[in-house]
Amino acid sequence: MIMNFNKFCLSIIASSSLLLACNKQLDLPNPQAIGNDLAFSTDANVKQVLVSAYNAVSDGSLYGGDIQIFGDLMASSGELNWTGTFNTYREVFGNSMLTTNPIIRDLWGDGYYAINVANSVIANINKVNAADRNRVKGEALFIRGAILFELTRFYGKAFNDGTPTQNLGVVIRTTPVSGFSDVDFPKRNTVAECYSQVIADLTEAESLLPNKNGVYANKVAAATILARVYLQSGNFSGARDAANRGITAANGNFSLVSTYSSAFNNATYTTEDVFAIVVSDQDGVNNCHTFYSIPQYGGRDGDIVILDGHMNLYPNGDARKALFYSFSGDWRSGKWRDQYRNVKVIRLAELYLIRAECNVRLSQTVGDTPLNDVNRLRTRASAPVLSAVTLADVLLERRLELAHEGFRVHDAKRLNLNVNGRSAFDNRLTFPIPFRELNSNPNLVQNAGYN
């Protein structure tokens, strides 16, 4: 009996000491993550957050391809066909988007994710070593400005459609959400407000960024997006000046590659790449490759087919035409043929085209003559050089040089061209505010045509 009583006590002592030991065992941090407080504790950490802003921008739904694909797919006008099975993209192609379309939702959601990361960097910029502070802030502003611009032109009416100070653009966010209490339910800003914010961000970014910055945003890139913004809003001198500043800053840092075909399917930055999304077999996606390319190059089924309506635009012997290849009886864009190649966002060639177009429009020759700028590209493409250029020549040149790189629908809107037999200002050429977003934010208003 005594024995048993001792055993009894022993087991009670043993089990209670077990209990005490257990409480500490409940503190289990996530081994793969650090707390919010630590993310901005050091210079190095803030810079790493900036890296993830680039990663966000490189998503397939943003500059990882969809932004570029949508630009051409929305305004096919008999020049290309979507023949793939994904009706998410087919809806974009047919301008018959459902509000529930997930890729349209993801452009929105991933766009704001990137903006929030950029805002987090900007809000913590004083943690960055003084020597790098301008560069880091400039990069974050570049990302915020560029993405806000893309969202504005997909989800808002065109700047030249009606009154941009009244038309709804998207939501402007300039402060980070770092806790639940920061989450709010904003209204949409106007198109004009969005453009102002974009211009402010990119102007500051241009002033802060170095001329060259590895695979990251640089002064030329900021100037190019800024030029796009001005061009889109019809400010031709602003666009021309930004383009010219970009070309000046590019001098000695960037240059056209010798042949047109070598400007594409690159695993590393070429001298012509002002800004590209880095893709390798280790990391990154290239949706342009996925949907423009064909099975034997690791693409899908060759979902986007180029039609004769486009092929016929090129003069004979044009290297840009020669880049197309045939599969299963249809033409395919050679720009996106190979797997694990960088996704082009800004090529230097675009700057010459913007400068040329605006100089023609303004009858000026700031930087260089429009003829020189256009012939620079035609010579490289082995197309016959021109002896004089008109606005139409520059616009056609732009269409050929930048084909299938995401410019078409935005050009159609600013030039007020018909798209797929309808006005460029047709409701069907603006994306719907995603169904999911309307549900979670009662202050958002849906675009016309989607109610």
Added chain:
Amino acid sequence: MRKKVYLSLCALVFLTLSTIAQTVTVTGKVVDEKSLAVPAATILEKGTKNAVSAGADGSFTIKVKTGAILVISSVGFETQQVKASANLSVKLNPEDVSLAEVVVTGFGQTVKKDVTSSITRIKGAEVANTPVPNFLQGVQGRAAGVFVESQNGKVGEGIKVRIRGASSVSASNSPLYVVDGIPINTASLSGNALADINFNDVESFEILKDAAATAIYGSRGGNGVVLITTKKGKAGKAKFSINLQQGTNNPTNKRGFLNSTEYLQFFREAAENAGRYHFNRGGNWLGFANEAAAVAYMTGVINSRFNRYSGLNTGGADWKADTVNTNWEDLAFQDAKTTIAEVSASGGNDKTKFFISGSYNDQDGILFYNKFKRYAGRVNLEQELSSRLKVGVNLTVSRTEARRVAGDNEFTTPMQIVALAPITPVRNNAGVLFDRPTATYYNPLIETENASYTSTTFRNISTAFAQLNILKGLNFRTEFGLDVLTQNDKEFYGRRTLNGQGTNGLGVSTWLRSVRYTTNNYFNYNTTIKSKHDIDATVGMSFEKLANDQSSVEGQQFANDDLRNIANAATITAGSSSLSELAIASYFGRVNYKFNKKYLLGLSGRFDGSSVFGENKRYGFFPSASIGWIVSEEKFLRENKVIDFLKVRASYGSLGNQQGFGNYAWRGVYGTSRYAGVAGLAPGSLQNDVLTWETTNQFDLGFEIGVLNNRIVFEFDYYHKKSAGDGKGFIYNYPLPLTSGFSTITRNIGEIENKGVEFSINSTNIKTRNFTWNTSFNLSLNKNKVLKIDGQQDTLSFNDGRFMNALIVGKPIGVHYGPIYAGVDPANGDPLYYEQDGKTTTNDYNAAGSFVVGDPNPKWFGGITNTFSYKGFELSVLFQGVFDYEVVNGAGGFMSARGDWFDNQTRDQLQRWKKPGDITNVPEARLNWLGDFQSPGVSTQYMEDASYIRLKQLTFSYNLPNKLLSKLKLGSVRAYVTGVNLFTWTSYTGWDPEVNTDYRASNINQGADFYAAPQIKSVTFGLNIGF
């Protein structure tokens, strides 16, 4: 009853050293109430260890002290005591099986009669030898309140189990599974971790349903608990058992698609209509001069597609001759067989008892390539070290090998083969499988020749225990359990496959090591005071820790398609490793008190601390109380001739849930990302310090009644489960505006309730000398309702164009919420939907209103088992039914899409609109080549009632008679044939109404079909031999 007898083959045999001079030899016979011999009854001299076992004919001989009392017992009969005399004939009365049986509860056991909670017991023998990989499939239809649904017909994969409905949204709704006292892992890389268990080793499944039963599991009890108790040896002569089974597997249904002639005609029409539409209604932006030109253009398009799909220039045939008519649906399936073999041995003496088994289970899936194979072994050992101390181990090791097929939404999964055109030959004239561009899509048959996806799991679930008897009635038990799951998924995709073709092959190897250890330490005290107060008390603690260690590596550029390991890859393209941990510390207790054999009181509770919550919200207390009244023990009923037993019981308690939403959800963290080879820090989640135990309050009221000598036993339960308020409501990854940069935050966000009734009857309808007929029936009704969502909206709608499950206050979880299809405009063949006013129709999907249109939660389900035995023959038939729920075919927009794209169409599309005035539900055939119009989105067009009744299991067996057995010197021989899912009655037109497509299945995402394989119909022949 017969099964019971067979189970009772184990008997106690002791060698007694007779030191007593005065003995008498007793010979006798044990018979049942019908004077039939009771074989293998145990005859024990009371107060000694002197015992013998009766023979097959019931006769026995035993030497005992003069005047001794003999205790005669046999499983299934009431134990009797008789005074020893030279010639004895002992008549045993049958035990009222369902009420006197012992029920396992958490950390203890009790007699069913005295249970004040809701527990369903399923004997292992009822489920044994069902030729399915997972015991849950065997349990389906057998227990009231327990809903079981296989996601699809892939072998050994996902199964949904809901005990009394769904109380959670982002947290898990799955019950806790406990094997021999130790909670086990249910997570794995692929497949279902519960399929690692050889359920023929199982003695019983106890399903704990109400708070009183589950509160002892506190934080994990909210969704119910399934206790699995494995077989133990019994003292006596060693028994061996062999089981062999062989059979075939087939799909329950094929739905049928257009044949080549129909396909050609349908798509020609669709193309022509598209041309007309473009010219007349689509804006004619291609600029055709007239309608005929537009039609001619589209005819050109379709002819070129027909050329391509028939392989005209690629080694196929000319579609114009219409000589190729490939039934691709048939090709998704394979000839499938099942082979099962197992042996077991059990026995022991008064100090040592053992049960050992080994099994081999090889089942082909019905889908091509799909296969499940399991080798399992078990040793259960118990040893008495002294009269007070007992130790034991339950060890099981299994190896599961599966060949898996891709998720239902992958182009590579077998069922997506149905999209291919019937005019496409399977192979070209060189014998090579056609792929794109000849095949409309990737031909998944290439996976069978040029890819492999194998999953190998080693599973070791082990328990060691020691039990010390401290004082009379006071025991201390300590248990240590270890569940180790090591799984390796190896995928290889060769040069011809979708995933491997651009990179000269792609290989992925993923490892998971999941280790869960548990220790339970508890005291149990039971005593009877003045023969009126029965007290049974348990108090203890437990600690549990789970660590999931995962790593994976991906390689490309393989030397050739035969070298499939990552070692053979020239480039390593991805790799990862990660760790996720969970720890729970708990203290628990229970008191059961019985007064005067008729008034029952139960109190139990558990104090749990979990690592998944922040420091201040980590601990929760989960109590329950229950009362019972055995009315039939009262004087006024005791003499009643009809009612033999009546018990009324009620319970109330509060239970928690802390799993399913990740182990670190409360923390606001930055994880890592990378860009251009540089690591980054990326925002992962928003902090929520107040995230805490999801708590559900549960009320249960039930009664059990036995009539006509307990030949008919009814059991009825009403329950009401409701989320607690005060920030302890259901946990949900609440959607935030994406403009915040975050998509969700994990919060205790709302309240949900389940109300229901359960009803079961077990009856012995006929019992004569040679013939018995037993019926077991159960029926459950559950009503689920979301009561409250704290946030911006009462309606969380997730229509993604394919599916429309939603979370809406006042409606059941996951209701189908979307447009109502209004049929076809007779004037132009457009599909019509109702606008939000419910009256006006529109052909613009974006303008369609959203309505609650269906409920994926079945309102009723049940099962009925009839067992007939005649002499050695037995026929057991289980019908199972699920009623009143709706399934949406998310693939409707592809396969029943009036020729929107080139996917082959279901046969109902032949009813398409053709000319103005046609009244039909299928819109005009119209190929969406130019994207001129909307492709079909989800609506009630693709929703159907999926109620069904199924002949779930039919077993016909024959037992060799005892006479023959004794000649053969065998204990038992049973030959049987078992059919599973033999017939299904349903109005659902898809493959199978029991479906929830695997790639998106969640608590909200239910009632969804998307190229999900039909269930497996199998017929197997088997032989059990015991000796």
